[in-house]
Amino acid sequence: MAFITHSLKNAAFDAIARFVLVACVCLLLAPRPSAAAPTEITQLRVERADDGVYLSANVRFDVPAVVEDALLKGIAIFFVVEADIYRDRWYWTDPRVASAARTLRLAYQPLTGRWRVNIVSGLITSSSGLRATLNQNYETLPEALSAIQRLSRWKIAEVSEIEADANYALELNFRLDLSQLPRPFQIGVAGQRDWTISAQIKDQLRLTPAGVEGAK
Known part of the structure; x- marks a missing residue:
């Protein structure tokens, strides 16, 4: 047994x-599943014109399936881009001489089947609301993303804030702003890698006249 x-x-x-x-x-x-390509800022160019300093760049990123699914369910997604200019100073910390921010809102409209992009100057707060400076509708998600990923001649400083013969550093940040999501939704996505879309560039540069190729 x-x-x-x-x-x-x-x-x-x-x-x-x-x-x-x-x-x-x-x-x-x-x-x-293949890992999503990292967010990347490319083709950075900063120009000095008669009326200010302008930045142009492309931001490459993929929209994860979970983010696209949230969009299709009617949840708007917000992206924030911030640019800070610092003057090089060897004897002390570099002072920030100019700063600019922009908020980009992406939303799907189920009734029309179209995508809407709102571009807002500055950061959105509970008191400021959505002060859209540019509203545009698109037929497809790739078309709407193209408007968000392309920064074209964005004014980031006044001429009076920049000295032509000085050296500067530019810090450019792009990120998906989870704080703008509905409060219950924020708790569910906190810490999830699929919801992390961000890129940063900080490098020395010398401002160039408008129309001259290259600023980095």
Whole structure:
């Protein structure tokens, strides 16, 4: 009787071991979703014109499936872009001489099946609300994203704030602003990598006259 019980235990253990082994092999061989490409700021150009300093750049990023799903359910997504200019100073910390911000709101309109982009000067707060300076509708999500990803001659400083013969550093930040999501939704997405869309550039530059290629 003891021999039979021992044999049954061994058989059960072998069956469990084979099941675990097969499960591990299946997990290793199962196709895995490819990681989203990192957010990247490219083609950065800063120009000095008669009426101010202008920035142009492209921001490359993919919209994860969970973010697109939230958009299709009627949840608006906000992106923030901030630019700060610092003057190089060898004897102390670099002072910030100019600062600019822009908020971009992306939303899907189920009734029309179109996408809407609102571009707001500055940051949105509970008191300021949505002061849109530019509203545009698009037929597809890629078209709407193109308007968000392209920064074209964005004025980030006045001429009086910048000296032509001085050296400066530019800090440019782009991010998805989770604080603008509905409060219950913020709790659910906090810490999720799929909701992290951000990029930063901080580099030395010399401002160039408008129309001259390259600023970095």
